[in-house]
Each structure stands twice: as C-alpha cells, then as structure tokens.
Amino acid sequence: MIYKSLSSATTQDSIVRLFFVVCSLLACSLVTLYSISDNPLSINSSFYRQFVFIIFSLIVFLLVKNIPLKFIHDNSTIIFFGTIFLCIIPFFLPRVEYTYRWIDLGFFYIQPSEYLKCATVIVVAKYLSNHQLEVKDNSIIIIPSLLTLFSAGIVLNQPDLGTAVIICAPLLPMLFWSGVSSFTIFLMIAPIITIIAASNIVAFSIWAFIMFCIFLSFQANIVTKFILYFSNIFAGLLTPFLWNNLADYQKQRILTFLNPDLDPMGSAYHIIQSITAIGSGGFFGKGWGQGSQTQLKFLPVQESDFILSVIAEEFGFFGILCVMTLCFLLIKTLLDIAFRSSDYFSGLVIIGLSSILLSHIFINSAMTIGLMPVKGLPIPFISAGGSFLLSCFIMIGLVVNFSKN
Numbered sequence: 001m002i003y004k005s006l007s008s009a010t011t012q013d014s015i016v017r018l019f020f021v022v023c024s025l026l027a028c029s030l031v032t033l034y035s036i037s038d039n040p041l042s043i044n045s046s047f048y049r050q051f052v053f054i055i056f057s058l059i060v061f062l063l064v065k066n067i068p069l070k071f072i073h074d075n076s077t078i079i080f081f082g083t084i085f086l087c088i089i090p091f092f093l094p095r096v097e098y099t100y101r102w103i104d105l106g107f108f109y110i111q112p113s114e115y116l117k118c119a120t121v122i123v124v125a126k127y128l129s130n131h132q133l134e135v136k137d138n139s140i141i142i143i144p145s146l147l148t149l150f151s152a153g154i155v156l157n158q159p160d161l162g163t164a165v166i167i168c169a170p171l172l173p174m175l176f177w178s179g180v181s182s183f184t185i186f187l188m189i190a191p192i193i194t195i196i197a198a199s200n201i202v203a204f205s206i207w208a209f210i211m212f213c214i215f216l217s218f219q220a221n222i223v224t225k226f227i228l229y230f231s232n233i234f235a236g237l238l239t240p241f242l243w244n245n246l247a248d249y250q251k252q253r254i255l256t257f258l259n260p261d262l263d264p265m266g267s268a269y270h271i272i273q274s275i276t277a278i279g280s281g282g283f284f285g286k287g288w289g290q291g292s293q294t295q296l297k298f299l300p301v302q303e304s305d306f307i308l309s310v311i312a313e314e315f316g317f318f319g320i321l322c323v324m325t326l327c328f329l330l331i332k333t334l335l336d337i338a339f340r341s342s343d344y345f346s347g348l349v350i351i352g353l354s355s356i357l358l359s360h361i362f363i364n365s366a367m368t369i370g371l372m373p374v375k376g377l378p379i380p381f382i383s384a385g386g387s388f389l390l391s392c393f394i395m396i397g398l399v400v401n402f403s404k405n
Helices: 002-036 046-064 067-075 076-092 114-128 139-157 161-168 173-180 182-197 201-217 222-237 239-244 248-258 270-282 305-342 344-368 386-403
Strands: none
Touching: 002 182, 002 305, 046 201, 046 386, 067 076, 067 114, 067 270, 067 386, 076 114, 076 139, 114 139, 114 161, 114 173, 114 344, 114 386, 139 161, 139 182, 139 386, 173 182, 173 344, 182 201, 182 222, 182 344, 201 222, 201 248, 222 239, 270 305, 270 344, 305 344, 344 386
16 A cells, blocks of 8 residues: 555656646747747747647647546557558648648648557557457567558658658557567667668678578577578568668658658758758857858758757757756656656656657757758757647657556
C-alpha cells in the first residue's frame, strides 16, 4: 500500500515535469516564431497561426486525456483503419505541393499521416499486450511488422519517406519492451543495415564479415544460419533496385547530403544555409531578432524544419543546449512514466510514442547540422505546423491518460 502511494506520487511528479517541459518548448517556439515573423500579429504569420494551433491543440489534449483506456484498447483496430482511410483520401483529391499528403479543409490543411503514427502504435500495443504469453515465439513479430509496414507503405506512396521512417521507428523498441529477444531484433534490423552498407563495397564487406561472426555464434543448425546469412547478402544486392525506385528529389537529397558542394544553389542550399546560420551564432548568439541568415530570409523553411538553426543563430550554442536539455527531459520523463505503468498496454503505448518523439528530435537535429539528408521532419512542440503540433498534443494526452492507470 505504501509502495503504491509512493509510486502514484512519483508518477504525479513526472506529469508535472512533463507539463513544465512541454510549456517550455512551446515558449521557445513562440519566442522564435515571433522573431522571424515580419508582422507577428498578422493572421497569416507563423507566430499567429502557431498560437491559434496551440489553443486548439490544448482543447484536443483535454479531450484525449479523459477518454477511457478500455475504449481506446477495445477500439484500437477501428482507430487504426479509420486513420488509414483518412490517409487514402488525399489520393483522390488534387495534389498539394505535388504530393498526396494533405486534405484541404478550406481554412486548414490536415495531414492524416501525422495521426497514423499514433494509431499504428496503439494497434501494435494492443496486439502485443493480448499475446504477451507468446513472446518467446518469434512469430509474435509478424503481425506487428505487417501492420507497421502497411502503414508505412501507404505513406511512402504519398510520397513521404520521412514520415514512413517515423512510423517504423517505434516497432523495435515496442518489441524489445514486450520481451522479444535481442537476436530477433538484430535479425529485423540486419537487412536495413545491409542495404545501407551495400552502397559502398568496403562498408558492405566489413558488415558481411560482422554478420558472419554473429550468425556463427547463433545457436541453430547450419542450414538456418546459411539461409539467414545469405538472405541478408541478397538484401544488399537489392540496393540498386531500391535506388532506382526512389523519386528524383529523394535521390538528389541523398546525393547532396553526401556532397553538399554538388548543388550549392539547389538541393544543398538548405543544408549550407543552416550550417552557416548555426556557425555564425557562436556561443551566445547574435541576439533575439538579430540573425542575418534568418532575418534576411536566406534560411529556407526556418519556421519549421530549420527552426533549430534560427535558435542557434540568435541564441547561440547556449540556446541550443537549453533546447536539447528540454528535449532530453521530455524523453526521460516519458520513459519514467512508462516504467512505472502498471498496465502492460499503457506501457507499450508510451514507449511507442516516446520513440516517435525521440526520432523526430534526432532526425531534425541531425538534418539541421548536415548529418542526415533533409527529410522535412519537424521538432516536437517547437516547429510551426498545425497537424504535427496537434499530433504531439494527442501523444501527450494519451501519456497523461494512461499514467492514471
């Protein structure tokens, strides 16, 4: 009884810390967006729109956090396929920015794939929680993998490679959390590493040797080892086929990521301007509203994808350090709540949602400094964007909701 009381109090402290971190990130967002907006109080400014989105998202948050857990669990399949249906609708509508990602509501564009991330986590969590006694059977990974790949496949055809990657990100942490063996996890990620390594003959050779050593130590008959090893080698041979099936702009992003000087005024322009803005900020920055790259609009998409570059230029390394500390506290707090969850389903959902937010933070940060190709993935609670901000508040609403159980 005493332990339960202490656990409840600790969870309550985590919720308070979660609210503090989210509010701090939102404050960073509004301060930065006000700085880069020509007329912040204009209805079309990124600052004004973000403020309105925050108010609307708070209302949705209050609704989500009070939905009964049993209702979400029992209707997870309906939620999942309902969101899939929303993602298919844009294919029958006029394209927006040359893609099928958006639904035009007249006053607002909605991106259903943002909510598919949450829906996929929920339906996978339900399956794993309902089959937790079968976790030692490797076949338990089949249905969650198929559900995740089904979601990612639809989004990939919109096309939206970045969001498709984010949808896949929670799968491995959720499987690991549910008790799937480390070696099974390795078998799932090995083909991905093989495909990436196959772009360079030296990297591919080194990875092939590492795989050989790992499979050699695996307790199985020689036929099984042979099939697993050469299946991965075959996956590497598929790399040219996968490359040829990428869209031209996706190929260009990868090439300019590897060599920004290849197209400094085209595809590499974003990365070059971002690095220039970050470098010019120094340790304490140029001051609020004083960034030359941002104020003179040299830095593109500065209100969303490259908002960290704005913070770096105006507030320097110190500002980025503060933001990264808040992001670290956000993920740590979510994991603390997940570890204290008394309900298996709730813990899995929170782990999945934490993985989504962590993936956004990692990819956006790496993209900003040129360590990853430009993917158009915003950073949680800071980047401007209605659909993404709303999805973040839905995630936090689910976490607060499930923490009560």
